[in-house]
Amino acid sequence: MLAPVHEVPAFISGPKRHLINGQWVDAASGRQIDVVNPATGEVISQIAAGDATDIDRAVAAARRAFEGEWSRWTPHQRRKLLLKVHDVVLDNFEELATIETLDMGAPLQRTRGLAEWTSQVLQFFASQCDVATASTPPNSLPGNFLTLKHLAPVGVVGGVIPWNGPLIGLWWIFGPALATGCTAVLKPAEDASLSVLRIAELLTEAGVPDGVINVVTGYGAEAGQALSEHRDVDRLAFTGSVGTARSIVRASATNFKRLQLELGGKSPDIVFADADLDKAVPGAAMGVYTNSGQVCVAGSRILVQRPIYDEFVARIGEFTKTVRVGDGLDPNTQLGPLINQRQLDRVQQYIQIGGTEGAELVTGGNRLDHLGPGYFLEPTIFADATNTMTIAREEIFGPVASVIPFDDVEDALRIANDTEYGLAGGVWTRDLSTAHNVSRGIQAGTIWVNCYGVLDPSIGFGGYKMSGYGWKGAKEHVESYLYPKAVYINLD
Structure with missing residues (x-):
C-alpha cells in the first residue's frame, strides 16, 4: 500500500543528536538507532544511542544550570517563558503532529487534536509559577520565635517516558520543571523520540536557558537505567511497565531520589x-x-x-x-x-x-x-x-x-x-x-x-495499587517538584 501523500517535515531527515547544555551533540559511543515508521516498516531517520556517559554529561549540565542564573529567575520570568514556549509550540503544531504520526503511528486525526490540550497544559503550568511560596505559621515555642515554611525546587529532575504518546508525555516533566525552577533530563523511548527532539529544539528557540532542559535518547537498559541510578538526580518520573518500575525503585536507593510512577492498567x-x-x-x-x-x-x-x-x-x-x-x-x-x-x-x-x-x-x-x-x-x-x-x-x-x-x-x-x-x-x-x-x-x-x-491538567490523574503512585496534573503535581523547608528564627 502506498502511504497517503503528505509533506514530510524536513526535521525528520538526517541523524538526530542529544540536546545537552543547549548544544546538539553525538552519542559518546557514536552509535545510532534506526527510526522506523510503523505504518510502512521503513527507516525514516536515526537517533543517538545514549549511555551512562551521555547521561552524566546531561545531568552535570542540568546541575550547573540549576545552581546558576536559572535559580535567580523570578516566578514572573518563568511564567513569561512558559507562555513563550506555548506560542512557539502551537505555531509549529502541524509539523509536530505529523512527526508524531510518522514516528509512532497515531493518526493525524489524533495527533492534530492534541493542539488544544497542549495549549491547556502549558497555560496551566504557566499559572503555577507562584506555587513555591513561603508562609509564617504560628508556633508554640517558648520565647520569641518566628517560624517560616518555604517550598523550594528539588533540583535536577529525570524523566523516562514511553512511546505511546511522547507529544503529551514530555510536558508532565518539562512543564512543572519550568514552572518551579527545577532542571530536567529526559530520556524518551527509543521507538518514538522525534517529536521530543523537535520540541526540545523549539524550547531553545523560545529562550529556555542552556542546561535547563536536556534530552538524551537511547535504550532503556542503557540510558534509562543510568538516569534512574544517577546519584545527582533528585527526582525521577517514570511511565511504563511494572517490571521496569521495580528496577527503578531499587535504583533510586542510590540517593533516595523521589519517584513518580505511572504504570500499567487493566481498567x-x-x-x-x-x-x-x-x-x-x-x-x-x-x-x-x-x-x-x-x-x-x-x-x-x-x-x-x-x-x-x-x-x-x-x-x-x-x-x-x-x-x-x-x-x-x-x-x-x-x-x-x-x-x-x-x-x-x-x-x-x-x-x-x-x-x-x-x-x-x-x-x-x-x-x-x-x-x-x-x-x-x-x-x-x-x-x-x-x-x-x-x-x-x-x-x-x-x-x-x-x-x-x-x-x-x-x-x-x-x-x-x-x-x-x-x-x-x-x-x-x-x-x-x-x-x-x-x-x-x-x-x-x-x-x-x-x-x-x-x-484536564488542572484536575490531573494518577494510579493506585500496582499502577503506581504520584499525581500528574493539578497543584499536587507541581508541588511534588518542591520540598518543604522550615526556618526557626529567634527574635530575642
Missing part, C-alpha cells in the same frame, strides 16, 4: 442495564481502541450487566467493524498501526491465548496484510470472557477488549477490583446513585462516568 469499564447504549457502545469501544489500544488507562475489561449483555456484544461487534484502520497520514484513519513488530507479535499471542482459554472471538484478531508491511491489526472483541482469563488479567497494550457479564453492583465491583492494577475505570449508567456508589467503589485513581479517557 474496568462497567456498563449497567440502564445505560444509554447509543453512547456506551462507541464510548466503551474507543476506550479500548484509542491509540490502537496502546494507552495505559484503556478500559480493556468491559463489564456488562446480564440483561443487556447479548445486545451490547452484538452492537459493539458491529461498531468495531466500522472502525477505519490505516496509515495515520490518511485523514480518514481512526486507528493506526501498533508501534513495532514485537508489539504486534505480543498482541497476536494474547489473541491466540484468548481463544485457547475459551473466550468467543466476536470480531477482529487478524493482521491487516492488505495495508502493506506496517504493523496493522484489526480491533478485536472477545465475549464470554471471565475475569480469570489471561486476556482479562494481563495488560495487552493493543486494541483487544474482553466483555465480561455481571449481575449487580456488588458483583460488578467484585470483578472490577479483582486485579493487581488500579489506574482507571469507567461507569455507564443513567442512575445518579449508581454513578456515585460505583465510582466510589472502584479501586482506581481516575474514574469516568458516561465518558472515557478525558483529562
Whole structure:
C-alpha cells in the first residue's frame, strides 16, 4: 500500500543528536538507532544511542544550570517563558503532529487534536509559577520565635517516558520543571523520540536557558537505567511497565531520589442495564481502541450487566467493524498501526491465548496484510470472557477488549477490583446513585462516568495499587517538584 501523500517535515531527515547544555551533540559511543515508521516498516531517520556517559554529561549540565542564573529567575520570568514556549509550540503544531504520526503511528486525526490540550497544559503550568511560596505559621515555642515554611525546587529532575504518546508525555516533566525552577533530563523511548527532539529544539528557540532542559535518547537498559541510578538526580518520573518500575525503585536507593510512577492498567469499564447504549457502545469501544489500544488507562475489561449483555456484544461487534484502520497520514484513519513488530507479535499471542482459554472471538484478531508491511491489526472483541482469563488479567497494550457479564453492583465491583492494577475505570449508567456508589467503589485513581479517557491538567490523574503512585496534573503535581523547608528564627 502506498502511504497517503503528505509533506514530510524536513526535521525528520538526517541523524538526530542529544540536546545537552543547549548544544546538539553525538552519542559518546557514536552509535545510532534506526527510526522506523510503523505504518510502512521503513527507516525514516536515526537517533543517538545514549549511555551512562551521555547521561552524566546531561545531568552535570542540568546541575550547573540549576545552581546558576536559572535559580535567580523570578516566578514572573518563568511564567513569561512558559507562555513563550506555548506560542512557539502551537505555531509549529502541524509539523509536530505529523512527526508524531510518522514516528509512532497515531493518526493525524489524533495527533492534530492534541493542539488544544497542549495549549491547556502549558497555560496551566504557566499559572503555577507562584506555587513555591513561603508562609509564617504560628508556633508554640517558648520565647520569641518566628517560624517560616518555604517550598523550594528539588533540583535536577529525570524523566523516562514511553512511546505511546511522547507529544503529551514530555510536558508532565518539562512543564512543572519550568514552572518551579527545577532542571530536567529526559530520556524518551527509543521507538518514538522525534517529536521530543523537535520540541526540545523549539524550547531553545523560545529562550529556555542552556542546561535547563536536556534530552538524551537511547535504550532503556542503557540510558534509562543510568538516569534512574544517577546519584545527582533528585527526582525521577517514570511511565511504563511494572517490571521496569521495580528496577527503578531499587535504583533510586542510590540517593533516595523521589519517584513518580505511572504504570500499567487493566481498567474496568462497567456498563449497567440502564445505560444509554447509543453512547456506551462507541464510548466503551474507543476506550479500548484509542491509540490502537496502546494507552495505559484503556478500559480493556468491559463489564456488562446480564440483561443487556447479548445486545451490547452484538452492537459493539458491529461498531468495531466500522472502525477505519490505516496509515495515520490518511485523514480518514481512526486507528493506526501498533508501534513495532514485537508489539504486534505480543498482541497476536494474547489473541491466540484468548481463544485457547475459551473466550468467543466476536470480531477482529487478524493482521491487516492488505495495508502493506506496517504493523496493522484489526480491533478485536472477545465475549464470554471471565475475569480469570489471561486476556482479562494481563495488560495487552493493543486494541483487544474482553466483555465480561455481571449481575449487580456488588458483583460488578467484585470483578472490577479483582486485579493487581488500579489506574482507571469507567461507569455507564443513567442512575445518579449508581454513578456515585460505583465510582466510589472502584479501586482506581481516575474514574469516568458516561465518558472515557478525558483529562484536564488542572484536575490531573494518577494510579493506585500496582499502577503506581504520584499525581500528574493539578497543584499536587507541581508541588511534588518542591520540598518543604522550615526556618526557626529567634527574635530575642
